[in-house]
Amino acid sequence: MTTDGGSETTADTSGPAGEIANPLEVFTLDQLRRRRSMKWRAHPADVLPLWVAEMDVPLAEPVADALREAVDAGDTGYPAGTEFAESLAGFAVRRWKWDGVAVDRAAMIPDVMMGAVQVLRLVTDPGGPVVVNSPVYAPFYAFIAHDDRRIVEAPLGPDHRIDPQTLEDTFRDLRRRDSSARIAYLLSNPHNPTGTVHTREELATVAQSARRYGVRVVADEIHAPLVLPGAEFTPYLSVPGAEDAFSLMSATKGWNLAGIKAALALAGPEAADDLRRMPEEVHHGASYLGVIAHTAAYRHGDRWLDALLTGLDANRALLGRLVAEELPEVGYVRPEGTYLAWLDCRALAAEEAPTSTDLAVVTDLAGPAKLFLDEARVALSSGHIFGTGGAGHVRLNFATSQGVLREALGRMGAAVRRRG
Structure with a gap:
């Protein structure tokens, strides 16, 4: 070509x-x-x-075929069922040797950033702090600020990796200022824009620090399928201490599906009750054709x-x-x-x-x-x-x-x- x-x-x-x-x-x-x-x-x-x-x-042929089949059959209604979450669960086992995607702790969301907003609403209050590792994906600033939350930066280190001491200091300072504050940390894993893939050890340190100061972690893992040779993706929910955290996943980046929106919010075992409080109308925001496309990508892509x-x-x-x-x-x-x-x-x-x-x-x-x-x-x-x-x-x-x-x-x- x-x-x-x-x-x-x-x-x-x-x-x-x-x-x-x-x-x-x-x-x-x-x-x-x-x-x-x-x-x-x-x-x-x-x-x-x-x-x-x-x-x-x-488009990957399995994705294109699934969309064609749905369109030819006039199957363009509302999404239903658990196939989307099941497809991600199978993909996670094959690619990451992780069996932690529990269908009963997964919820359909319109896309990852709208999912981030909805999850942050569950675990923070209006005006409350959301920690990010700058420089970081620009829409983090926009979506958080527009939803009346306050960005607190914990900058990456000079090697473009999470600086554990900076993160710890940020969590500690926020907790000292307000012992009852509901604090969240929006993690980019892998990190956008630097392309850093956080190691299991780094993420375990994050989880320990978050637990110590009562910070709820929400991991944007949209780039998870796109880890290149020499690195290994670690799902945040797989590390010790992340049981009260959330992950946001989608086939959007891995298979170029930004225009066919769908995503999943996953809850750790201790966060399941929080996820169940998400309004039902949020789950209807995912595109049915998006669910079909993302399911096909995870299953056959x-x-x-x-x-x-x-x-x-x-x-x-x-x-x-x-x-x-x-x-x-x-x-x-x-x-x-x-x-x-x-x-x-x-x-x-x-x-x-x-x-x-x-x-x-x-x-x-x-x-x-x-x-x-x-x-x-x-x-x-x-x-x-x-x-x-x-x-x-x-x-x-x-x-x-x-x-x-x-x-x-x-x-x-x-x-x-x-x-x-």
């Missing part, structure tokens, strides 16, 4: 002898530019979009996911080489998971003020992201929207073809050289 906007090809996800072809190398740039999703419509056609978390891939992970691993290596060649001033820490790279561009001295002070504006640009859009025609996510520690950085989505990656990094390097 060509990826340079040249001759047209028809999407084909099979390779020799029935192998799954690299999903990232299926579509040409011309084909991708016909998409109408946010990634491809937010900027003019001369911009290479490597920003929002969409992948340049076709392993081979496609393996091919994707192989492609992402190759792209991760290529990106490291391209950054070293084209942008030697830029810091790059090899991500362990997700398809997101966190680039330290502070040496480029492109620190301009953002056009908005509202972290909810995820399309806002400042500093290096603005530089690369204006002068290289490459769209990246601006680091400042990810909170403290994000200024001077950009987040780059490498879930695209290698041809697009080479073109984008070549443009970015040329723009920096032109600036001298």
Whole structure:
């Protein structure tokens, strides 16, 4: 398949002898530019979009087949039953050797962030504190603030990992200020935007600290299927001390299903009663077609996911080489998971003020992201929207073809050289 906007090809996800072809190398740039999703419509056609978390891939065939079957049968009603949770339970056993997805402690939710809001309502009060590890996924700030909760940052360490002492100090200070406060900690696992995959030991330390200070942990684990070679995903609910915590999971990122919404909220054994207090109408917010798609992904999407992970691993290596060649001033820490790279561009001295002070504006640009859009025609996510520690950085989505990656990094390097 060509990826340079040249001759047209028809999407084909099979390779020799029935192998799954690299999903990232299926579509040409011309084909991708016909998409109408946010990634491809937010900027003019001369911009290479490597920003929002969409992948340049076709649907996995089992997912497409399940959707076609439902549409052909007119089966487009309301979701029901426990198949979605059962499919995740089977996937968790196969992929993570974890049998902790209990169907009676799982609830359908519209998507992970709406689920986060609903779970935080169960375990915090209006105006109450929610701890996050900045820099972190920008919508954490927006959704928490819009639901009248207060963000408290416990910044990551310089190695992009959770700093256990900083987290402990944050929990302790909040508890000292208000012994009766209902405190929550919204954990990103794997971490967005840095691509850090927290280890079992790190998560066990988190759980012990949270228990010590009565903090309820809500783990956003939407990127769990996207752990790359060299790292291992640990479900937060599997670590000792996490029995009163929650996990939010979805096939959205692993199989590129952002436009077909569905997710699951999972409760530890001691959190089951809290989860049962979630209003029934929340469970009806998931799309039925989304439930069908996500269930098919968890049940039948392993081979496609393996091919994707192989492609992402190759792209991760290529990106490291391209950054070293084209942008030697830029810091790059090899991500362990997700398809997101966190680039330290502070040496480029492109620190301009953002056009908005509202972290909810995820399309806002400042500093290096603005530089690369204006002068290289490459769209990246601006680091400042990810909170403290994000200024001077950009987040780059490498879930695209290698041809697009080479073109984008070549443009970015040329723009920096032109600036001298």
